[in-house]
Amino acid sequence: MATMVQAIRMALHVGEERHGVTDVFGEDIGPPLGGAFTQTQGIKTSWNSPLDERGIVGMAIGLALAGQRPVAEIQFCDYAFNTIDLLKLAGAMHWSSAGDWKCPMVLMTPVGAGIRGSIYHSHSFDAQATRLAGWKIVCPSNPRDAYGLMLSAIVDPNPVMYLMPKALLRVKGRPGEEVPGEPGDDKALSKMIDQPPGGDRSKWRPEWPKLEDLFIPIGKASIVRPGKHVTIVTYGRDVLMALGAAEEAAKDGTDVEVIDLRSLHPYDWDAIKTSVKKTNRVIFVNEDTEITNFGEHLLRRTVEELFYELHAPPKLVAGKHVPGIGLADSLEHASVPQKATILAAIRETAAHVP
Amino acid sequence: MTATLTPEKKNGSHKELSPELLLQMHDTMVKARVLEERLITMYKQGDGYFWIGGPGEEAFGVPLGMLVQKGHGPEYDYLHLHYRGSPTIMAMGADPVDSLRQMKNTASDPYSRGRNFCCHYSIEKWNVVPVSSPIEVQYSMAPGTALANKRALGGKGTGITIVTGGDAGTAEGDFATCLIWSSRKGHELPVLIIVTNNLYGISTPYEGQHGETKISDRGKPFGMQTLTVDGNDPEVSYQALAAAMDYVRTERKPFLLEVMVSRLYGHSSASGANFVANETDCLAKFEQKLIDRKLITRERADTIRATYNQELLDASKKVREEPQPKPESIWDHVFADTAGNGAPKGSS
Numbered sequence: 001m002a003t004m005v006q007a008i009r010m011a012l013h014v015g016e017e018r019h020g021v022t023d024v025f026g027e028d029i030g031p032p033l034g035g036a037f038t039q040t041q042g043i044k045t046s047w048n049s050p051l052d053e054r055g056i057v058g059m060a061i062g063l064a065l066a067g068q069r070p071v072a073e074i075q076f077c078d079y080a081f082n083t084i085d086l087l088k089l090a091g092a093m094h095w096s097s098a099g100d101w102k103c104p105m106v107l108m109t110p111v112g113a114g115i116r117g118s119i120y121h122s123h124s125f126d127a128q129a130t131r132l133a134g135w136k137i138v139c140p141s142n143p144r145d146a147y148g149l150m151l152s153a154i155v156d157p158n159p160v161m162y163l164m165p166k167a168l169l170r171v172k173g174r175p176g177e178e179v180p181g182e183p184g185d186d187k188a189l190s191k192m193i194d195q196p197p198g199g200d201r202s203k204w205r206p207e208w209p210k211l212e213d214l215f216i217p218i219g220k221a222s223i224v225r226p227g228k229h230v231t232i233v234t235y236g237r238d239v240l241m242a243l244g245a246a247e248e249a250a251k252d253g254t255d256v257e258v259i260d261l262r263s264l265h266p267y268d269w270d271a272i273k274t275s276v277k278k279t280n281r282v283i284f285v286n287e288d289t290e291i292t293n294f295g296e297h298l299l300r301r302t303v304e305e306l307f308y309e310l311h312a313p314p315k316l317v318a319g320k321h322v323p324g325i326g327l328a329d330s331l332e333h334a335s336v337p338q339k340a341t342i343l344a345a346i347r348e349t350a351a352h353v354p
Numbered sequence: 355m356t357a358t359l360t361p362e363k364k365n366g367s368h369k370e371l372s373p374e375l376l377l378q379m380h381d382t383m384v385k386a387r388v389l390e391e392r393l394i395t396m397y398k399q400g401d402g403y404f405w406i407g408g409p410g411e412e413a414f415g416v417p418l419g420m421l422v423q424k425g426h427g428p429e430y431d432y433l434h435l436h437y438r439g440s441p442t443i444m445a446m447g448a449d450p451v452d453s454l455r456q457m458k459n460t461a462s463d464p465y466s467r468g469r470n471f472c473c474h475y476s477i478e479k480w481n482v483v484p485v486s487s488p489i490e491v492q493y494s495m496a497p498g499t500a501l502a503n504k505r506a507l508g509g510k511g512t513g514i515t516i517v518t519g520g521d522a523g524t525a526e527g528d529f530a531t532c533l534i535w536s537s538r539k540g541h542e543l544p545v546l547i548i549v550t551n552n553l554y555g556i557s558t559p560y561e562g563q564h565g566e567t568k569i570s571d572r573g574k575p576f577g578m579q580t581l582t583v584d585g586n587d588p589e590v591s592y593q594a595l596a597a598a599m600d601y602v603r604t605e606r607k608p609f610l611l612e613v614m615v616s617r618l619y620g621h622s623s624a625s626g627a628n629f630v631a632n633e634t635d636c637l638a639k640f641e642q643k644l645i646d647r648k649l650i651t652r653e654r655a656d657t658i659r660a661t662y663n664q665e666l667l668d669a670s671k672k673v674r675e676e677p678q679p680k681p682e683s684i685w686d687h688v689f690a691d692t693a694g695n696g697a698p699k700g701s702s
Contacts, residue, residue, distance in 0.1 A: 023501075050534055050535060050538070052531055052534065052535070054494050054527060054528060054531055055494060055497070055531040055534065055535050057494070058491070058493075058494025058495045058496075058497065058498060058528065058531060058535075059494075059495075059497050059498040059501070059535060060498065061494075061495045061498055062432075062494075062495040062496060062497060062498015062499040062500070062501070062502070062515075063498040063499075063501060063502060064498070065432075065483055065495070065498065065499055066427075066428050066432065066498065066499040066501075066502030066503070067427060067428065067502060068498075068501075068502050068505075070498075085488055085491065086491055086494060086495075089486055089488070089491055092486075093484060094687050094688075094689070094690045095469070095686075095687045095688055096466055096469055096470055096474075096476070096484055096486075097465070097466060097476035097478070097484045097687075098463075098464075098465075098466050098467035098469060098476075098686070098687055099686070099687040099690075100465075100476045100477070100478045100484070101476060101478050101483070101484055102690045104690075133688060134688060134689070136689070156691065157689075157690040157691050158689050158690050158691065
């Protein structure tokens with residue numbers, strides 16, 4: 001079973017072989033490293049850019065305007081903050097020109113905590129990203145979705161931001177989360193597409209499996225655990241956290257439905273609405289800081305449109321509003337939602353008597 | 355206060371421009387000037403909310419537009435203009451009435467359908483990238499289109515990317531980005547990087563903000579060809595642009611060109627949009643030169659101006675009656691793959 005980072009790499013390969021990707025670039029994206037997380041190893045069109053995030057975004061916009069198909073990377077989303085006006089410009093390109101220009105680019109960037117990345121390798125970007133109208137924002141939680149969302153992002157005529165939950169990059173998929181065409185044997189896959197560390201890497205070439213196309217539709221959520229009592233709406237890293245908490249809650253007889261949004265924008269309101277109408281209780285979970293959080297938008301819309309469906313106050317479980325994620329285990333755990341935090345929210349929500 | 359600098363080096367041929375070309379340049383300069391003055395009048399009469407434009411840059415902007423390899427796609431030139439680009443757009447053959455429509459923010463405004471300020475052009479079929487109000491972002495984007503230019507026709511294309519911006523904006527990091535990304539060894543890009551230096555950033559004078567002797571000097575550490583010229587002289591501008599473009603087209607490498615220009619009506623309507631008498635008026639100067647050379651008479655020059663004046667006055671009256679965009683059109687073109695796709699709740 002492929003890991004998420006292998007799945008991303010395989011999608012980029014299929015993207016450049018079959019779907020017109022012309023450039024995969026960013027800091028340390030090309031040889032010899034192939035990405036800080038190995039996500040671009042063996043990609044033919046990969047190249048190393050200057051250490052200049054504004055330049056990376058500007059280059060991607062220019063390439064996209066000129067009919068190329070770029071996939072650019074900001075090495076950590078923590079470094080994307082000084083590109084905000086360029087991101088806004090990319091999102092505005094089609095609208096401000098009243099449909100005259102298109103800007104089909106993919107911007108991928110690792111997000112979130114979970115690898116002890118300390119203050120500047122642990123940020124989330126959900127709130128900033130979802131404020132950028134004109135962009136589509138996706139965030140996979142497993143290798144299959146990572147593969148299929150990347151291919152959908154590549155063929156999309158709009159700018160698409162691809163948020164990579166860095167804590168999940170090395171996580172293998174569960175049964176049913178295979179990349180179509182990957183060999184069943186992990187070691188065989190690794191031998192084929194993982195660049196051996198150290199030594200002369202210049203001669204190494206990957207041997208790609210016969211991969212099939214898979215397009216996970218942007219804007220479609222996935223119900224990763226059906227349940228009757230409480231709905232959790234989440235994405236990325238917190239999908240696994242929520243599933244873990246849901247298993248615990250099941251022991252007490254609380255049946256939790258977990259929705260993996262997969263796309264933050266456009267998001268699948270129908271999936272949320274249908275689930276809330278069924279369970280009448282909902283918790284929104286993400287890692288970003290809680291003030292002006294994307295989950296707050298979902299919660300507000302739930303209150304406005306589904307108020308009379310609710311049997312308990314809707315909850316937001318999110319990161320603490322502190323300037324960064326501290327390095328120590330105790331600090332990181334206290335800063336972003338953990339399984340125990342989510343479980344406590346489930347219990348409180350399930351127990352609420354209207 | 356406009357500096358008049360002599361070209362540092364002689365580039366290409368300096369053969370004299372033909373009388374026909376000079377008269378064509380003059381005609382387009384007049385058209386561009388009259389357009390800007392009409393836009394200012396419209397603003398002052400309440401037919402627009404804001405004016406910003408390029409009166410005073412005609413002697414540079416018109417030759418630029420005339421020399422552009424106009425077309426669609428990376429085989430042709432890409433233009434990343436700033437908001438003083440009307441002379442260039444007029445020289446490329448745009449209809450000045452469309453500029454009036456953008457000023458009046460009508461639904462018929464072809465550049466933004468009433469969404470953007472005047473002189474914020476967007477013409478995809480001519481590779482004119484949408485002009486943005488934030489200055490300097492165009493310098494970050496230009497290397498991207500230039501890389502596409504470089505790849506076109508299997509590397510044998512002659513299309514280039516042209517980016518313009520002002521002197522004050524060169525303080526932004528995006529200007530450095532353009533210098534760095536276009537001059538990477540072995541990956542040089544065909545970009546003509548232009549700085550129109552009017553010696554002001556809104557109200558802040560150039561003096562006191564710049565340590566470099568000339569802005570064009572900033573290209574030198576990157577191995578770039580550089581030049582500073584008098585942008586108030588259309589003949590000098592034309593020759594300099596032709597030489598610089600020839601270099602970029604042929605060598606597929608960047609060139610940094612600084613043109614000294616006037617700002618004849620101040621920064622924008624925010625500073626009053628009144629004629630600044632102590633700036634060099636490139637059009638008046640050029641007109642006098644053509645009269646002295648007996649290429650045109652005062653009467654003929656006056657007639658050209660009066661004719662454009664009347665045409666644009668009449669057009670402005672018609673544009674005033676054209677419909678404004680419909681409120682629900684705000685949801686149009688949020689995304690490129692579905693028309694009118696932005697549901698009022700912003701999703702699904």
